[in-house]
Amino acid sequence: MLTGDDTISAIATAIGEGGIGIVRISGRKAVTIAxxxxxxxxxxxxxxxxxxxxxxxxxxxxxxxxxVDEVLLIIMRAPHSYTREDVVEIHCHGGPVPLKRILDLTLILGSRLAEPGEFTKRAFLNGRLDLAQAEAVIDIIRAKTDASLKTAVGNLSGHLSTEIKHLRYNILSMIAQLEAAIDFPEEDIEEAAAADVAQLIVKAKADIDKLLATAQTGRILREGLATVIIGKPNVGKSSLLNALLREKRAIVTDIPGTTRDIIEEYVNIRGIPLKIIDTAGIRETADVVERIGVEKAKELINQADLILLLLDASEPLAPEDRAILELLSGQQAIILVNKSDLPSLLDFAEIEQHIGSRMVVKMSVTQGDGLAELEEKIANLVYGGHVSQGEAAFVNNVRHADALRHTNQRLAEALLTIEDGMPPDCVVVDLRAAWEKLGGITGDTVGEDIIDQIFTQFCIGK
Known part of the structure; x- marks a missing residue:
């Protein structure tokens, strides 16, 4: 499926001042315009x-x-280019004025402004990338840590696509085996074919389960681990945020309730991007602004992937602490006992009654004690039991995970159909549905509306 005859152009570098800016042109008229x-x-x-x-x-x-400007020009002739069309890149000085002037000239001379993601969309439509690889491009651009970059580069290289294509080939082989049994009933091979296919379905489901086991870690590497820091006022939440960031981002004072808003930052913890949120201290308060912050903190707890609860080792468990512990029911949490360098007044036996088997880390944020242990526990939560990122296929996209779950469901239905002794053509219906679901990941069986929706998430120029 090839794109149309129109030629597109756009600024391919970030808006703002920089050493270099790039205007990219792709299409039949690209070289003529240049x-x-x-x-x-x-x-x-x-x-x-x-x-x-x-x-x-x-x-x-x-x-x-x-x-207009002194430039470097690169021509990449079809099909040896990003889009498999003629592509021209004009490397000029990275200011908004020369970039806009050059872009305007390309538009005057016959190109049109590219839509978001249209260069990568053309690469997909022209067969250079499949849809999973195209989606990896935006993951590379948005990568927040080396680990998330490594995962995205692996998917761009085709790690996931190879696994999906292998699964589709196996399912197609099952369909062919059953259809052969349907076409030659006199051979009396239906029962044997169904038995063989049942074994292959079990194997395919196991392969999909293995991929799905990476989905949670993959999503975290792509989007970040939504982490909420909670605790009563003045327990050290903002100090913990600053320690993890290695900079003073949050206001730290001895005045209770200093943090009235929600402070959000990305933190790199051993390659894991933590979307970490420092909330207002949870307590009963008459301050309207602070009360809004407290309510927001309670709401964020329910949306978080991980909760870091800070307790003060130098004070007995307070009513506010007990109230927070009640909020953690069913949530993934690590209990951080801060100020452990001070004489302890905290009753750990009472804490254990509330937290059960949850992890506890003793620390002193001001002294830097316990931070390494906290980072190790977070890394174990995310990576525990999974392969290292980049070494194998990794599912880091909600759309891909959803398609794999639906595929597994259709394979399970096919297995039940065989066990119920139904005719092979009934099994084929479920297998074809599974085959098509997998094709949605690579773009082989996906609708135009889904393709358009995916590429609108890209920036213009990519």
């Missing part, structure tokens, strides 16, 4: 520039003859 704008310092005609060769020159407004 030829009208670019003058090489050596006098070389643009049409004679070797593919993937960098040439130094100027962008000149053809209407006025005015030099």
């Amino acid at each position: 030829n009208k704008l670019f003058i090489s310092k050596t006098g070389m005609q643009t049409t004679n520039i070797v593919s993937h060769q960098v040439v130094y020159g100027e962008i000149v407004d053809p209407a006025s003859g005015e030099t």
